[in-house]
Amino acid sequence: MTKAEELFHKLAQELPDAKESKMFGALCIKAPNGKSGAMFWEECIVVKLTGSDGEKALALKGAHLFTPMANRPMKEWVQIPFAHSTKWKYYAAISMDAVKAIKKEKPAVKKKK
Numbered sequence: 001m002t003k004a005e006e007l008f009h010k011l012a013q014e015l016p017d018a019k020e021s022k023m024f025g026a027l028c029i030k031a032p033n034g035k036s037g038a039m040f041w042e043e044c045i046v047v048k049l050t051g052s053d054g055e056k057a058l059a060l061k062g063a064h065l066f067t068p069m070a071n072r073p074m075k076e077w078v079q080i081p082f083a084h085s086t087k088w089k090y091y092a093a094i095s096m097d098a099v100k101a102i103k104k105e106k107p108a109v110k111k112k113k
Contacts, residue, residue: 004082008040037096044079047095
């Protein structure tokens, strides 16, 4: 296990109401509503950030919008390299707070024919 992955597991334990899971086959940290707030991808943390928080994160050297498929960046998801690991917890906490506020969608009820 790399130092980056070790740190990600540590963050998952330290963030309130966080639960480790998987997203896109990668490690992620989910809120109680099942929404992902952070993901571990290619030795980086990927977090959902908006406004000035997103701008500050994107200004970090090597940080960029998360692009899991070529030419298809995910809006508001910022990939932050391990070189900025001292900031991972800060941004993960902001992201988790944001996704905790998202209401859990109820499954659609199928209509009988």
